Amino acid sequence: MDSAPDKHIRNISRSSRPRSSTRGPLDASDDPLALPETPTSPIKHKSMLAANDTFSGSSFYELDPLAPDNLPEGLEKDLSFLLRHSNFHTLSHLDIPPPLRSEFLILNPGEPLSTSLGTLEKLLAEGRFLIAAHFSASILTSSLISPTDIKIIFSLFYTRLASLDLSGNTVLAAQESKSLEDLTSAFYYIDLKPESAATDNDKDSEHEQEHEQDLRHIVPWPLRVLAVRLQSIGFGDSRRSIGGLYEIGLEARREIMRSEATKDERELWKQRLADLGIRGVNALIEMGDFDSARRSLDNLRAPGSESNITKLRKALLFLRIGDLDAASQVFGDSNETKEAALLKPLISMSDGRFVDAVAEWRVLGEDRTRTDGALVAQNLAVCLLYTGQLDEVFDSVIPYTYLKGALNAFTDCLFLVSSAP
Template identity: 55%
Template structure:
């Protein structure tokens, strides 16, 4: 592959972006990437977070090429065009959970803006982070040749869109990368380094962005097979890296973890295609040597449950630890519709081991079993106790909203109060704070 390619050959995309709204000369000027309405609501919720400096966007991939050959300069101006990025809206977010989009001042420096972006990510404001990432990418703060920051910000944009429930928009925007196997994205190793081992071209796109773009582009182009082929292609690269003799054990382990992750992504892609037989065959052939044993077993069991092969899942559970067996046996009882037995198993887990890291999930599963066995009031008490303990993950608030609809004539008021309660919880960074009204069944 040629390393001196300076232009990215681009093909016209047949998929068009959603039509923008038409505004007249007297309409209020909005931020280009903002909402169609001005969001005046509660300010960002702050919490005790580590000090941020905006430097994380330079180290997205620790194994990416350190530098480019002096004769090669990659121009990524095609990722800095304003029309690549869609406008984002908070209209489907309850008013109590809305926060104003951050728009950098004209005099604001890039490090300061990146620091604000890191703050949004640390707090869990993923929709706001997606908006700010797009704003930075379409501004004049970045040079077209600053490939590390551009790729990191583009990855942040796509990942945050997914985390905030805007996968379709992320899929459309991922098409701006076009063909990631193009020679444009490869560079030859520097002459003084090629004698030490690596002599083949290296990909300049960070690995997390490549793995994410494979799935998003398959959605954007409407071709599921494209995603499967893309995973196998980068999987071959991972295998090649593992076999290298000039890398450290830590680097080899990282490549093994990446290969194991690709295997899980491949099974998920087959499930999304509806080919459950192929998914099961792929799952059976997965070695997943890059994962710890407990994580490997858990991943396989969950995928088998998703496929519907409960017998294989139960056999695999017997190979795990006692703690894993207890959790998955209860989960399998739920999958088989034995909710009374599952409720007893969840209670037994909570009684045997206090302060479990997954205690909130176990209590929620217990509440679901109570719901299906007709104990609505008890299920409501369990879920409301989790809310009082500052838990508010999506399935929890959705299930509690469902119970409100089933056991009260004032479900609308109760769900509105639930939104207010969740809005007052501190930001910890492990949940999406910009959650849609659908999470609360509003």
């Protein structure tokens, strides 16, 4: 496990891969790839909870419903290069306020893999992402993982990178993502179609065999999308993110047009293509190219209805650009949805009207049907801090004790600043 496998071939062009088009594959147009009227996921995932309400760890085997379940007979992929201890940075929680700190978990000797995965699943459900990042790396570098178990290795690697990103350690995640190396290399592709019985003298059969290959990527789609952004940060090339999104966007379009694809698979690929468009705009914003980002957002108006989540993502991108008028017009007249209600106080905060935002967040907090109570409480607490209502901050975050601890630490900092000479 100390050396990279011999099969890992880097930067090899595949003859079946078409040349990249100069036309943007993420642009919306009136074509068969348009979004469906109801863009809900047709692939049903199993619940993260087992029947007895315990965490079973089964979700780590279902990261990508379209990924190949089994490799062709006689073909193995050795991923020992992803299991090295040197791939993972040492994590610390010293920069976290003491009320929010938790001890890192250690693998118990003799504990089965399913138990460890269940523990990791629970950490993710509780939002303890820094602890989950540490624990996922512990599993990857343990003897519980076989170097050829590609599904669980990629799933744990994705968990590690995503948890680092969510816990504010994006730079570390970007550095660790480079151990994946070139995700477009031939090593990460397999041919799911068996070889045809063409004879050596039959050139037409050989030519037909070449074009009947069914090449599939073995890396789960969420990890590929995340790696595009992180590797662009890790290599210090912001343009790499745009190019990577366009590359996998072309692949998504090819999968939609594949004759063997089922209706459910096509719907899922359409949703993935729409998601890539949003991510492309976000990449332009991170590059500081706000003009291109605004034009790209305008071009993402695909025919057919969009989900409220997609509209909210667009509105948040407009807020990042600073175009408050465009953000307020994303939902149009449909202001009764939960997503549209969430956008209203965010616009008030972006415009510096924190008093209005306090009233709007309080209205949302009184709605017991919402499932984002922690998010509402946190934003309300921030607005109360900006308006100087420190006494009410603590009441707004009850029963969110983890936020209350952070606010205690923040108040201590305010006291130190105000009492400094």
